[in-house]
Amino acid sequence: MWCILQLQDWLSLDDSLPHPDDPSQERINVPAILPWYWRYRMPLSLESLLEATSLRDRVHRLISEAGREV
Structure with missing residues (x-):
């Protein structure tokens, strides 16, 4: 019934939009860095x-x- 996609997934559909050179910049959760977990x-x-x-x-x-x- 529901499908929740991350913003990066939507943005990756269009090659004309800017994308980071380093894929690790797309990471959302970095648990080892306080206070920037998310x-x-x-x-x-x-x-x-x-x-x-x-x-x-x-x-x-x-x-x-x-x-x-709809």
């Missing part, structure tokens, strides 16, 4: 994300193809 830095601004029409179109298409559209 952290993630989105590699683009919200304005850039709003302008990412190719990502929005792809996500919309995937949702429609899965029959999850």
Whole structure:
């Protein structure tokens, strides 16, 4: 019934968006570092994300193809 995907999974659908060179920068949970157990830095601004029409179109298409559209 539910599918919860991490933001990195959604952003990886569009190669035109910035991605960190080092995959370890995508890590969310780093238990050995206090107090930053849970952290993630989105590699683009919200304005850039709003302008990412190719990502929005792809996500919309995937949702429609899965029959999850409301």
